[in-house]
Amino acid sequence: MAYQGNTGSLPQVPVYHIGMQSGHNAVYPAPVNHGSEAPPPYTLPPAPMLIPTPGRPAGCPPGLEYLTQIDQLLVHQRVELAEMVIGWEMNNAYTVKNSIGQQVFVATEENDIFTMQACGPARPFTIHLHDNMGQEVLTLTRPLRCTLCCFPCCLQELEVQSPPGNPIGYVEQNWHPVLPKFTVLNEMRMPQLIIKGPCCDCRCMSDVIFEVMSLDEAAVVGQISKQWSGFIQEGFTDADNFGISFPMDLDVKIKAVMLGACFLIDFMFFETKPQHNE
Numbered sequence: 529m530a531y532q533g534n535t536g537s538l539p540q541v542p543v544y545h546i547g548m549q550s551g552h553n554a555v556y557p558a559p560v561n562h563g564s565e566a567p568p569p570y571t572l573p574p575a576p577m578l579i580p581t582p583g584r585p586a587g588c589p590p591g592l593e594y595l596t597q598i599d600q601l602l603v604h605q606r607v608e609l610a611e612m613v614i615g616w617e618m619n620n621a622y623t624v625k626n627s628i629g630q631q632v633f634v635a636t637e638e639n640d641i642f643t644m645q646a647c648g649p650a651r652p653f654t655i656h657l658h659d660n661m662g663q664e665v666l667t668l669t670r671p672l673r674c675t676l677c678c679f680p681c682c683l684q685e686l687e688v689q690s691p692p693g694n695p696i697g698y699v700e701q702n703w704h705p706v707l708p709k710f711t712v713l714n715e716m717r718m719p720q721l722i723i724k725g726p727c728c729d730c731r732c733m734s735d736v737i738f739e740v741m742s743l744d745e746a747a748v749v750g751q752i753s754k755q756w757s758g759f760i761q762e763g764f765t766d767a768d769n770f771g772i773s774f775p776m777d778l779d780v781k782i783k784a785v786m787l788g789a790c791f792l793i794d795f796m797f798f799e800t801k802p803q804h805n806e
């Protein structure tokens with residue numbers, strides 16, 4: 529028997545489609561003709577605009593991208609109150625900043641108490657540099673070497689790793705009877721730059737400049753300067769401030785090695801307290 533019920537038009541159920549419209553996502557119903565104009569489609573609020581993160585340049589170790597955009601760094605050593613009071617060597621800590629004082633890295637020395645007291649500023653060390661997210665981006669390693677210039681076969685050296693375990697460059701001391709000199713080398717131990725300091729590292733009321741030069745020493749391309757910190761800090765602590773400048777287009781790995789050279793220079797020439805020099 530055929531169905532004899534209401535044969536009029538059945539109620540229409542709106543059907544919703546999720547699709548893309550130009551510039552935003554929208555959820556809107558399919559048009560249904562009820563004899564009146566359909567309501568406007570519902571539009572989701574726009575997503576907030578995010579600043580795009582620049583991609584890492586080719587050959588740049590992870591975490592060192594910011595170094596590609598700058599030509600200066602400031603290194604401030606933290607004052608250790610315990611070191612001032614009891615006179616014992618403590619693990620050094622530094623803050624690395626850009627030219628306007630914004631923190632870029634935090635550097636902390638890893639050492640044991642016996643090595644620090646027995647070897648003093650000549651001690652071997654490992655320094656870890658972390659970015660503002662807490663990621664270790666640089667590791668600096670200094671082996672135990674002789675500090676007397678009369679032994680040219682056992683001079684100072686620093687290895688720079690980024691990421692940790694992957695060497696990207698070295699700093700080697702050059703033998704010279706008067707001047708402090710260093711060679712900056714890449715990961716293949718090929719010389720890239722020369723660092724030459726003054727014959728006297730006198731710190732009295734003036735900066736001490738270590739010039740960064742081309743291999744033939746004909747052009748000065750940057751510098752590492754130990755900055756005068758005032759009578760109180762200079763007289764009672766071994767906490768130092770440094771400025772580093774280099775060409776903007778210098779290989780980012782060599783920039784990192786120059787930063788490592790700053791720490792080696794600090795330990796070799798400026799770590800001893802003034803009262804210990806008397």
